[in-house]
Amino acid sequence: MPASTLDELVALCKRRGFIFQGSEIYGGLQGTYDYGPLGVELKNNLKQAWWRRNVYERDDMEGLDASILTHRLVLHYSGHEATFADPMVDNRITKKRYRLDHLLKDQPEAVLSRLYRALEVEEGHLHALVQAMMAFPERAGGAMTAAGVLDPATGEPGDWTPPRYFNMMFKTYVGPVEEEAALAYLRPETAQGIFINFKNVLDATSRKLPFGIAQIGKAFRNEITPRNFIFRVREFEQMEIEYFVRPGEDEYWHRYWVEERLKWWQEMGLSRENLVPYQQPKEELAHYAKATVDILYRFPHGLEELEGIANRTDFDLGSHTKDQDELGITAKVLRNEHSTARLAYRDPDTGKWFVPYVIEPSAGVDRGVLALLAEAFTREELPNGEERIVLKLKPQLAPIKAAVIPLAKNRPEITQYAKALKARLQALGLGRILYEDTGNIGKAYRRHDEVGTPFAITVDYDTIGQSKDGTTKLKDTVTVRDRDTMEQIRLHVDELEGFLREKLRW
Ligand SMILES: Nc1ncnc2c1ncn2[C@@H]1O[C@H](COP(=O)(O)OP(=O)(O)OP(=O)(O)O)[C@@H](O)[C@H]1O
Numbered sequence: 001m002p003a004s005t006l007d008e009l010v011a012l013c014k015r016r017g018f019i020f021q022g023s024e025i026y027g028g029l030q031g032t033y034d035y036g037p038l039g040v041e042l043k044n045n046l047k048q049a050w051w052r053r054n055v056y057e058r059d060d061m062e063g064l065d066a067s068i069l070t071h072r073l074v075l076h077y078s079g080h081e082a083t084f085a086d087p088m089v090d091n092r093i094t095k096k097r098y099r100l101d102h103l104l105k106d107q108p109e110a111v112l113s114r115l116y117r118a119l120e121v122e123e124g125h126l127h128a129l130v131q132a133m134m135a136f137p138e139r140a141g142g143a144m145t146a147a148g149v150l151d152p153a154t155g156e157p158g159d160w161t162p163p164r165y166f167n168m169m170f171k172t173y174v175g176p177v178e179e180e181a182a183l184a185y186l187r188p189e190t191a192q193g194i195f196i197n198f199k200n201v202l203d204a205t206s207r208k209l210p211f212g213i214a215q216i217g218k219a220f221r222n223e224i225t226p227r228n229f230i231f232r233v234r235e236f237e238q239m240e241i242e243y244f245v246r247p248g249e250d251e252y253w254h255r256y257w258v259e260e261r262l263k264w265w266q267e268m269g270l271s272r273e274n275l276v277p278y279q280q281p282k283e284e285l286a287h288y289a290k291a292t293v294d295i296l297y298r299f300p301h302g303l304e305e306l307e308g309i310a311n312r313t314d315f316d317l318g319s320h321t322k323d324q325d326e327l328g329i330t331a332k333v334l335r336n337e338h339s340t341a342r343l344a345y346r347d348p349d350t351g352k353w354f355v356p357y358v359i360e361p362s363a364g365v366d367r368g369v370l371a372l373l374a375e376a377f378t379r380e381e382l383p384n385g386e387e388r389i390v391l392k393l394k395p396q397l398a399p400i401k402a403a404v405i406p407l408a409k410n411r412p413e414i415t416q417y418a419k420a421l422k423a424r425l426q427a428l429g430l431g432r433i434l435y436e437d438t439g440n441i442g443k444a445y446r447r448h449d450e451v452g453t454p455f456a457i458t459v460d461y462d463t464i465g466q467s468k469d470g471t472t473k474l475k476d477t478v479t480v481r482d483r484d485t486m487e488q489i490r491l492h493v494d495e496l497e498g499f500l501r502e503k504l505r506w
Pocket residue numbers: 189221223230231232233234236237238305306307308362363364365366367
């Protein structure tokens with residue numbers, strides 16, 4: 001029986017050290033979680049599996065690790081300042097705060113006209129006016145005061161601050177002075193770091209289309225209502241690919257990546273019945289997307305997005321490139337007045353420049369971990385009527401690959417043998433091997449079932465050549481217990497390397 005409720009998983013995660021509430025001892029910081037000794041292993045294993053598949057096993061992918069602190073212009077031209085946000089403005093006199101577009105909508109026409117002129121925006125285009133004001137907030141604040149924008153609370157003209165966004169992006173200040181010019185963001189997605197490095201990567205690697213850039217890293221969103229454990233949090237990790245293709249080939253590659261990603265999640269152990277591809281209808285699409293397929297997973301709290309695979313057209317590179325007018329960009333992008341790089345591709349045959357289209361498979365690491373835990377959690381009734389909880393994670397993903405257990409803790413020959421064996425197996429580089437000498441053997445098995453350790457290796461009297469029958473024929477053999485079947489086999493210690501390598505191979 002899989003986990004039926006999130007509470008069951010939350011309890012297991014806390015009890016066994018997978019995941020804890022962030023800042024817990026001070027009452028917790030909402031929307032943050034800390035990965036404990038086992039959680040960090042599981043999460044790393046998932047990320048490594050993704051990296052191996054998408055970077056190492058392919059010949060058309062490069063990796064990247066861009067910075068989390070991001071220049072505000074990156075997120076300006078990406079559209080995040082405008083679309084991840086509500087623009088806000090304060091009246092210094094009344095201390096009232098307003099959403100800028102709502103405030104302007106209700107102003108007398110004469111006031112609005114003055115503003116349009118001040119910001120050099122064509123009359124009647126309120127959206128463009130707001131965007132222009134947000135692009136030049138210092139100028140906009142002054143212009144609002146000069147134009148006599150009224151405060152609805154008093155009906156009197158206000159003394160307006162520069163407008164600013166209040167949105168899901170976390171702001172910070174880079175350098176010692178907290179001023180507008182020093183403002184930067186914690187990235188709300190890893191993707192932008194890839195787009196702005198497109199030319200760097202292309203120049204450094206001489207890639208030909210199609211090719212991709214892959215990145216794993218933290219992203220931050222000031223979610224208004226974080227909930228459902230690690231499903232919706234304010235600090236999370238993403239595994240993102242931006243796959244660059246020729247316009248016209250985008251639909252093929254979009255379908256290709258949906259299939260690839262579905263297959264990969266199944267390889268990670270998620271069952272096909274719990275994975276539902278969902279084609280977003282036109283009205284749900286983000287403004288930059290031509291098509292998006294979400295991979296939904298049947299989480300304990302409901303069917304929700306695990307990964308999104310979007311056809312983002314030439315919006316992203318087109319937004320961040322210089323020379324926009326020369327590149328025949330099809331997406332609607334902001335006029336870029338700051339970029340110093342041509343984020344385009346020169347066709348090796350025709351010599352013509354164009355902006356590649358982008359297919360983006362974007363998956364949440366934390367949502368992945370939650371899905372793996374939910375899928376693996378199993379409550380089993382044993383033949384003797386007892387119940388056990390077992391985490392049936394794929395051995396490759398399990399936080400601990402094998403536990404080496406001395407049968408008797410008070411026999412130095414046995415404990416020393418077990419410690420040496422642990423060190424020998426650890427040196428194979430297969431992941432974490434644990435020397436386990438807490439509790440009796442039954443408790444050790446139970447604990448390792450619950451945290452998903454696929455193999456329990458026990459060093460006993462036979463191992464050290466002290467068999468009950470007085471012979472030494474079982475010397476240097478150990479028992480290996482399988483987590484799922486609970487069956488035990490006896491292997492010579494020299495066979496363990498081959499055994500583990502085989503079982504932990506992808
Ligand atoms: N607040 C969050 N907490 C955890 N993971 C997240 C969060 N927001 C996004 N993700 C992950 O990043 C992936 C890509 O981000 P994207 O912007 O497409 O999400 P989204 O469509 O905004 O998600 P949602 O609609 O659930 O808020 C998502 O599929 C998800 O796995």
